[in-house]
Amino acid sequence: MEATIAGTTIDVNDEGYLTDPSKWNEAVAEAIAAEEDIVLTDKHMEVIRYLREQQEKGEKLSVRRVGKSGIVSIKEFYDLFPGGPLKKSSRIAGIPKPVSCV
Amino acid sequence: MNSATANGTDVSRTKRLVILGAGLAGTMMANKLRKELDAERWEITIVDKDRDHYYQPGFLFIPFGIYEPDDVVRPKTDFLPDGVNVIWDEVQRVEPEENVVLLSNDRQLPYDVLIVATGTEPRPEETPGMKGDLWYKDIFDFYTFEGATALSKKLDQWEGGRLVISIAESIFKCPVAPLEFAFLADAYFTEKGMRDKVEILYVTPLPGAFTKPIATKFLSKLLEEKGVKVIPEFYLEHVDNDARKLVSYDEQEVPFDLLVTIPVNMGADFVGDSDMGDADDLNFVPTNKETLQAKQHQNVFVIGDATNVPTSKAGSVAHFMAEVLVQNVLDYVEGKPLSASFDGHANCFIETGFGKATLIDFNYDTEPLPGKYPAPFVGPMSLLKETRMNHMGKLAFKWIYWHMLLTGRELPVTNHMSFVGKQRPEEPPKPGTTNSAKRDGVTPVTARESESMEVVA
Ligand SMILES: Cc1cc2nc3c(=O)[nH]c(=O)nc-3n(C[C@H](O)[C@H](O)[C@H](O)COP(=O)(O)OP(=O)(O)OC[C@H]3O[C@@H](n4cnc5c(N)ncnc54)[C@H](O)[C@@H]3O)c2cc1C
Numbered sequence: 001m002e003a004t005i006a007g008t009t010i011d012v013n014d015e016g017y018l019t020d021p022s023k024w025n026e027a028v029a030e031a032i033a034a035e036e037d038i039v040l041t042d043k044h045m046e047v048i049r050y051l052r053e054q055q056e057k058g059e060k061l062s063v064r065r066v067g068k069s070g071i072v073s074i075k076e077f078y079d080l081f082p083g084g085p086l087k088k089s090s091r092i093a094g095i096p097k098p099v100s101c102v
Numbered sequence: 103m104n105s106a107t108a109n110g111t112d113v114s115r116t117k118r119l120v121i122l123g124a125g126l127a128g129t130m131m132a133n134k135l136r137k138e139l140d141a142e143r144w145e146i147t148i149v150d151k152d153r154d155h156y157y158q159p160g161f162l163f164i165p166f167g168i169y170e171p172d173d174v175v176r177p178k179t180d181f182l183p184d185g186v187n188v189i190w191d192e193v194q195r196v197e198p199e200e201n202v203v204l205l206s207n208d209r210q211l212p213y214d215v216l217i218v219a220t221g222t223e224p225r226p227e228e229t230p231g232m233k234g235d236l237w238y239k240d241i242f243d244f245y246t247f248e249g250a251t252a253l254s255k256k257l258d259q260w261e262g263g264r265l266v267i268s269i270a271e272s273i274f275k276c277p278v279a280p281l282e283f284a285f286l287a288d289a290y291f292t293e294k295g296m297r298d299k300v301e302i303l304y305v306t307p308l309p310g311a312f313t314k315p316i317a318t319k320f321l322s323k324l325l326e327e328k329g330v331k332v333i334p335e336f337y338l339e340h341v342d343n344d345a346r347k348l349v350s351y352d353e354q355e356v357p358f359d360l361l362v363t364i365p366v367n368m369g370a371d372f373v374g375d376s377d378m379g380d381a382d383d384l385n386f387v388p389t390n391k392e393t394l395q396a397k398q399h400q401n402v403f404v405i406g407d408a409t410n411v412p413t414s415k416a417g418s419v420a421h422f423m424a425e426v427l428v429q430n431v432l433d434y435v436e437g438k439p440l441s442a443s444f445d446g447h448a449n450c451f452i453e454t455g456f457g458k459a460t461l462i463d464f465n466y467d468t469e470p471l472p473g474k475y476p477a478p479f480v481g482p483m484s485l486l487k488e489t490r491m492n493h494m495g496k497l498a499f500k501w502i503y504w505h506m507l508l509t510g511r512e513l514p515v516t517n518h519m520s521f522v523g524k525q526r527p528e529e530p531p532k533p534g535t536t537n538s539a540k541r542d543g544v545t546p547v548t549a550r551e552s553e554s555m556e557v558v559a
Contacts (some may be wrong), residue, residue, distance in 0.1 A: 060382065060410070063307075063337060063351075064271065068383045075339070078351040084335065099313075 006031040017090070017097050021055065024094030032092045036081075040092075044080055046071050048093040055095040061086065062098070117144050117435070120203060120213035122193050123370075124150035126158075126508065127406030127420040128219035129181050133510030134428045136183045139435070146185070147211065149203070151192040153178055156247055157503055158275075159417060162282055162453065164250035165242075165257050166290045173500065175247070181508040193220065196376040198399045214401065215431065218378075218387055220370040221407040222275050222415060224249075228366040229270050231341035241341065241361040244283065245275070253362065257290065262299030263359030268348055269306045270338045273384065274367040275407050275415035278462070280304070281311060281321060282453040283362060288328040289455030302330045305348060305356055307337040314469035316526075317462055320486050324454060367415075369408050378402070386410035391466065392443040394427050401434070403427055413446040413466060421507060422447045422518075447519045449475065451496040459492035461485050465519040473524030485524065 003012045006027035011019045016032075018024060029048060033040050040048075050069050054061055063086050067074035081088040086098050119135065121128045132148050139146065160174035182188055191205040196216065203211040224245045226232040232241065242256060243249035265287060267280050284304050291297040304311065304325065311325055311332055312318040325332055339351045347357040369385030379388035379398040388397040389409040396402035405427050406420040413419055422444065429442035446466030453459045461483050462470035472486040482491050505511075 060412070062272065062382075064384070065382055074337075074351050078337075082352065 015097060018094040021052065021094050028094060029092050036088050038081065043072065047080065047089055051089055051093040052095060117214040118212060119144055119146045119215045120211060121148040121217045121219060122203065123220035124148050124178050124182065125219065125221050126417050127424065129508045130424045130510050131217055131219060131405060131427065132186050133183050134424060135431060136185050138428060138432055141185055147187040147189060148182065149189045149191060149193055150178060153190060155181060157500060160500060161244050161247065161250040162279055165244055165253040166286050167254060171251055176504065193370065193372045195372050196378065198376065198378055198402055215435065216402045218402065218404045218408050219406050222367045222369050224365040225368045226365040229338060229340060231343055232363060232365060234341065234343045236343050241363060243363050243365055245364065260360060262296055264301045264303065264357065265360045265362065266303045266305055266348065266356060266358035267362045268338060269364045271366045272307045274364050277414055278450045278452045280364050284325065284330045285328060285455040286453055288330060303333060303356065304330050305333045305336045308334060310334050314464065317470040317486065393430055393440045394423060394444055395440065403431060414448040414450065416448055416450055418450065419448045445518050451492060453493065453496055454488050457493050458488045458490055459496045460488050461492050463519060471524040471526055
């Protein structure tokens with residue numbers, strides 16, 4: 001389905017995740033973050049870029065992995081994206097919702 | 103894709119196939135490959151750090167006195183075939199560019215083909231406070247022989263209170279085992295006449311009791327019926343021993359009287375220390391999810407809990423993988439393209455207490471659905487239903503494990519997952535549905551065969 005984010009029409013799934021990560025830009029990130037009541041700082045953006053890079057490489061994303069990224073500790077990750085840090089940051093980063101595979 | 107010198111098409115010397123880990127997967131591979139590979143041309147060596155083989159699915163039953171410690175331990179050598187060299191040592195590192203395994207005291211073990219089957223184990227020390235003053239007093243695991251037996255003594259004397267079952271990380275082996283523990287605990291305390299003195303909580307980092315929607319719905323309902331309260335999305339940061347509570351990263355707290363933990367599960371340390379690609383921080387080897395070849399090295403293969411493939415870490419999975427891997431190793435040594443493909447097939451019995459169990463069957467693409475297993479429509483096992491037959495199947499599995507599975511004898515179940523006889527809840531059954539995943543040469547099971555051997559793990 002389509003949504004208007006930051007003035008552009010972008011395809012998202014029913015949970016509001018971008019279906020095509022290449023349609024992402026910083027304005028989109030800010031708009032989605034605002035829906036989550038998050039104001040993006042440089043630290044947020046660093047995490048988001050990291051997630052996008054990892055996703056592009058086909059790596060499996062987990063809270064633990066972000067915690068070992070050298071960018072934030074798990075605790076700081078929770079502080080930046082309160083509630084569900086990986087789910088929220090992935091949505092803001094324009095990448096698919098991380099799935100658990102068991 | 104394969105290079106002729108590395109894979110054994112050069113017949114001038116005896117080639118070396120080395121298997122790391124003589125647990126379920128490594129033992130199955132040693133048995134199967136010793137039969138298939140010419141002993142003149144291929145020497146097989148298996149390495150393990152421990153001499154005892156544990157039937158890990160039996161650990162679940164020990165705390166409740168359903169199994170005794172003797173039921174679950176046998177010497178590893180009982181299951182290893184003649185004609186395979188065994189080395190008892192801890193693997194320190196693999197140098198995949200040099201085709202050599204390093205053992206203790208810098209001992210070197212060169213290989214032409216390597217199979218990594220070193221599994222995963224609980225690491226309580228990864229969570230601050232877990233292995234503190236209360237360890238094996240009021241905090242227990244049941245994923246180890248020591249933990250399961252210590253917990254058995256504790257439950258025997260425990261007078262009740264708040265029992266918290268806590269999962270530390272979202273990837274761990276046998277993802278249904280903690281649910282089974284909750285169900286069995288409910289039955290155990292009910293039968294002891296003290297269920298009213300025990301509160302059971304299930305605390306998980308996952309969004310619900312399980313990950314896949316249909317199974318989660320079924321299992322959540324069962325938990326509710328049994329009075330088990332689920333606390334989802336709780337990512338454990340530390341255990342406070344003084345205040346006896348779990349603390350999450352977002353500062354939620356769950357107090358406990360008795361804590362049963364599924365600690366962080368990690369692969370062997372040598373995986374992280376070896377240059378086998380980005381093993382993330384849980385030490386699982388990057389593995390091609392279809393061929394089971396290591397992503398970085400063509401002459402390295404990975405099986406069982408040691409892989410990072412996106413399916414459950416379970417004995418049934420290791421069994422289904424073994425069929426694929428034998429074929430691919432044989433293809434590889436003959437210089438052919440790898441012909442077998444793993445579909446992520448997993449199936450797990452879930453003990454639900456009071457002599458009943460349920461069963462789930464799924465793969466990479468399809469979530470667990472209701473239906474019958476292994477023979478469509480006939481069963482005898484029912485998927486996503488609680489039945490006595492499923493429970494008998496789970497108990498029969500111990501015999502099958504010791505007598506057939508480890509030694510690589512043929513089991514009467516198809517390797518690839520079947521859709522026949524399964525139904526999405528909203529759809530009627532479709533008798534004509536074909537099994538798109540079935541391969542040539544796999545004989546479908548008949549009800550008669552499967553009655554005597556319900557083979558699922
Ligand atoms: C409580 C519990 C219940 C379970 N219930 C079920 C169930 O109902 N159904 C099911 O299908 N599965 C179940 N499982 C999971 C099943 O036991 C495992 O998935 C299975 O054993 C995996 O086999 P594996 O060979 O990959 O690993 P393992 O069997 O764990 O073998 C790994 C081997 O590698 C060795 N090793 C590790 N590191 C080194 C090293 N550095 N050097 C040398 N050797 C090393 C170890 O000593 C071990 O022998 C359960 C597990 C547990 C803990």
